[in-house]
Amino acid sequence: MTPGPTHVARTVLPIRDGAPQTEREDMLAEEVPVALEYNGISHATVLATPADLADFARGFSLTEGIVRSPADIRGIEVIPRADGIVVQLEIAAACEMQLKARRRAMAGRTGCGLCGVETLDQVVRPVPPLGPRGAVSLAAIQAALGDLRAAQPLHQVTGATHAAGWADARGSLRCVREDVGRHNALDKLIGATLSEPREGAFAVVSSRASFEMVQKCVAAGIDTLVAVSAPTALAVRLAEEAGLLLVGFARGATASVYAHRARLDA
Template identity: 55%
Template structure:
């Protein structure tokens, strides 16, 4: 499905994608003293999503796992109903950013044009450019999930997630979204400077994989906003666990969509805001 196109180059090569991090000379102030150091900084680049040759969205994102990002964004935004509606994904390096070019089914493209939607997003901004309130307040189908987790598994899961955040360790500037299996294994991890982007990347990876979404959980290193709950419900996952708190709108959506929502997941504690029965605490 995926291919990377380089200017004046016939052979595809993922190696030409922009780096996910770069180095800068900095002055660090610590304990009353200044020190010159070299620091690693996370990159963010404009990523244009084009459907059947028409530009639809431009997001600032970390230039990694862009095929997952494009597929996950397409699914979570309702542009396509199924991965089968995406016939191909090409990644094209351009002088001012990266274009991810998707070929989608005619019916999906007709629906996309009818929505007349053109996003121009800042980092992690899932709603920038939405033209109407009706487009924002989408209601996902109710999630039917058999997921069930002991509280201790959440602690262990976030420890696994942190251990696999290579870009965060290098830069301190990225979020991550992970997929927690029923057996407590964190099977997939995706990182990005934007929390929505990280979750879209995870959604794309899940759509291309063989995970049992009815029995797993999404874990994220961010707050649980409305968009994060909406994307989790679109995946079909029954549990969203976040290290920070939710918004009131997110709690209401989790209640109506059947998503178990846990926030402030820290060592030995969390707060269950919706459908706590999947966390075996009541």
């Protein structure tokens, strides 16, 4: 379901070699406020591309620790409004109680300023380490990278979106999600692939690998993350601790392995 256009046309003035050119039409990616409500409780508002929002809600809820498993989500409704979109989720009572307790704790503490809402211990929250995992082949990674750009129709039109792809052990892309935000794209992918087998498969993203990207993958049981740009030091430390194979600067036949290199079958 797409509750609104993902891109719009605007007239722009191109400048080439310092000189104005003839005005032309350009396509711009949309980003709209998306509010997430859990059992009627308003929890978070993000700016996102208005597509695959049910997938986003599932992935966000799992990777942010609001629900413990997909079974804790009992229903999702996407409601367009004049000033944005509201995604209403019905979650298990135990998860609602945990969410209320978390919000009370946030209200009683001094915030660290990150996103204006969360404290330090809530940002770097613990995630259970991944169990023993098998190897991922370099050939599969290269195959997935080679197909990722062609699987980004919104980026091809606007040039303004990130993508997250799910590839099987052979490197065939099984699912791709796009969004103006790299975290949103990954949450959408996670939400769309919750029932996919994790063994031998991996995620590939068209962005850098921040700590949050690694954290989200580990929370979703994804044991390999391939990024086209660099990871951060905190992301590498979490990947090492959690057992995640982390590959950065993955472009064509070039890549750098930052964590759990023994799991790469080169």
